[in-house]
Amino acid sequence: MPSASTTGLDRTAPTPGQPVTFSEDYYQRVVREHGYDTFELERFSFALAGLTADELNLRFLCHHRGGAFLSTPKASRIITTGFGMSGPPHMGTVAQILGITRFQLAGERCQIVLGDLDAHNGKGRSLDQTRELAERFAAFCQRLGFNDTAGILRNQFDDTNCLRNLYLLGFYADDGDFGHAEEDNHSYYASLGVVDDRMTFRRKVSLALMASDFVTLGQDHDAVLVMLGIDEHKYVRFTREIAERLDGNTTLRGDFALASIYSRLTRGFGGQPKMSKSIPDSSISVVSTPEEIRARVTGDEARTPAESPAYQLLCQTFFRPHEETIALIRDCATGSPLWRKTKTELAEYLISVMELW
Known part of the structure; x- marks a missing residue:
C-alpha cells in the first residue's frame, strides 16, 4: 500500500474533465505539496481503538493532529x-x-x-x-x-x-x-x-x-x-x-x-478514480445485483493493492484480520488460488451486506 510522510500539500488542480487517479503518486503528492499553509498529514505512530499503528497504516492513509485527540480524555x-x-x-x-x-x-x-x-x-x-x-x-x-x-x-x-x-x-x-x-x-x-x-x-x-x-x-x-x-x-x-x-x-x-x-479511497471499477454514488458503473452498491457483485469482484485482475478494488475493499471493510490482509498482498500480486478464493468469499460477504439495505 502507498506510504506517506509528514509535509505539506500543493493545491494542484486536476485538468478540467479529467479524473484525479488516486494512485500512489496522488497519495505522495497529497502529503508532500499543499501550497496553502503547513497542513501536516502524518503516518500513524500510535494505537487507536485497539488498532496498532501498523494496522492503522494499513486500513487508513494518514491523520492530522491525532496526538491531540488521543491526549484528550x-x-x-x-x-x-x-x-x-x-x-x-x-x-x-x-x-x-x-x-x-x-x-x-x-x-x-x-x-x-x-x-x-x-x-x-x-x-x-x-x-x-x-x-x-x-x-x-x-x-x-x-x-x-x-x-x-x-x-x-x-x-x-x-x-x-x-x-x-x-x-x-x-x-x-x-x-x-x-x-x-x-x-x-x-x-x-x-x-x-x-x-x-x-x-x-x-x-x-x-x-x-x-x-x-x-x-x-x-x-x-x-x-x-x-x-x-x-x-x-x-x-x-x-x-x-x-x-x-x-x-x-x-x-x-x-x-x-x-x-x-x-x-484511502477505494479504486473504482471501469477505470474510474474512485467508487462514487454519482457514477454507478464505478462501484458496487447496495442495489447492485449479486451477479454484478460477483462479476466485478472476481473479475478484478489487478496485481497490486493500489490498483485492485477487490483488495482495497477487503482491507477497508476489515474482512480479514491484519496479518492475513498483509499476507494477501503477495497472493494479489501473483493471482494465486488463495487470492481467487478470497475474492469469491469477499463477493459473498458484500452480497450479505447488500441484503441489509
Missing part, C-alpha cells in the same frame, strides 16, 4: 463521519460505516451525520428523496452494528442547533474560503454533469453546514476527530481556518482540537 472527545444522501450507499461508504463502528465498539464516542440537506443543496437532489434516504441510511447503519444509543446517528434537517451555528459561522467566512475547498475531483464530476460546475450559493451553504457539523461538536467536546476520505481533506482545512477566527463576539468557541483521520 475519552469523555471529552468524539469521532465523527458523514455521508451525502445522493443515492444508495456504495461499498466505499459501507467501509466508512464499518470503520466508525469499529471505533465505537472499542469505546470511543462516535457520531454519524446523514447529509440530507447536503445532498439537497450540494447535489441538487429533491428534499423528499434525500430525507427518505436518510431514514434508510440510519436503519442500515444500525444493521451494520452502529449503536445509536451509545453514539449519535442524526440527519441535518432536524438539527436546528447546527443550522443556527452555520449562520453564526457565516460572520467569519469569506467568499475566498469556499474556492479553496473544492474536492480534488470536482472538475471531473462537473464535466459529467453530476455536480454544479461553479461554487454556487447552494454549494456554499452545503459546505458551510458541514463545517458547522464539526464546530457544533466542538462546543461540547474538547477534541473532534473527523473521519473522511483523503479527497475531502480540504473540508477540514476550511473548517479549521474559520474556527480559528472565532472571537469574543460570538457564542461559539474555536479552542477545541479539530483532528482528522483519512481513509
Whole structure:
C-alpha cells in the first residue's frame, strides 16, 4: 500500500474533465505539496481503538493532529463521519460505516451525520428523496452494528442547533474560503454533469453546514476527530481556518482540537478514480445485483493493492484480520488460488451486506 510522510500539500488542480487517479503518486503528492499553509498529514505512530499503528497504516492513509485527540480524555472527545444522501450507499461508504463502528465498539464516542440537506443543496437532489434516504441510511447503519444509543446517528434537517451555528459561522467566512475547498475531483464530476460546475450559493451553504457539523461538536467536546476520505481533506482545512477566527463576539468557541483521520479511497471499477454514488458503473452498491457483485469482484485482475478494488475493499471493510490482509498482498500480486478464493468469499460477504439495505 502507498506510504506517506509528514509535509505539506500543493493545491494542484486536476485538468478540467479529467479524473484525479488516486494512485500512489496522488497519495505522495497529497502529503508532500499543499501550497496553502503547513497542513501536516502524518503516518500513524500510535494505537487507536485497539488498532496498532501498523494496522492503522494499513486500513487508513494518514491523520492530522491525532496526538491531540488521543491526549484528550475519552469523555471529552468524539469521532465523527458523514455521508451525502445522493443515492444508495456504495461499498466505499459501507467501509466508512464499518470503520466508525469499529471505533465505537472499542469505546470511543462516535457520531454519524446523514447529509440530507447536503445532498439537497450540494447535489441538487429533491428534499423528499434525500430525507427518505436518510431514514434508510440510519436503519442500515444500525444493521451494520452502529449503536445509536451509545453514539449519535442524526440527519441535518432536524438539527436546528447546527443550522443556527452555520449562520453564526457565516460572520467569519469569506467568499475566498469556499474556492479553496473544492474536492480534488470536482472538475471531473462537473464535466459529467453530476455536480454544479461553479461554487454556487447552494454549494456554499452545503459546505458551510458541514463545517458547522464539526464546530457544533466542538462546543461540547474538547477534541473532534473527523473521519473522511483523503479527497475531502480540504473540508477540514476550511473548517479549521474559520474556527480559528472565532472571537469574543460570538457564542461559539474555536479552542477545541479539530483532528482528522483519512481513509484511502477505494479504486473504482471501469477505470474510474474512485467508487462514487454519482457514477454507478464505478462501484458496487447496495442495489447492485449479486451477479454484478460477483462479476466485478472476481473479475478484478489487478496485481497490486493500489490498483485492485477487490483488495482495497477487503482491507477497508476489515474482512480479514491484519496479518492475513498483509499476507494477501503477495497472493494479489501473483493471482494465486488463495487470492481467487478470497475474492469469491469477499463477493459473498458484500452480497450479505447488500441484503441489509
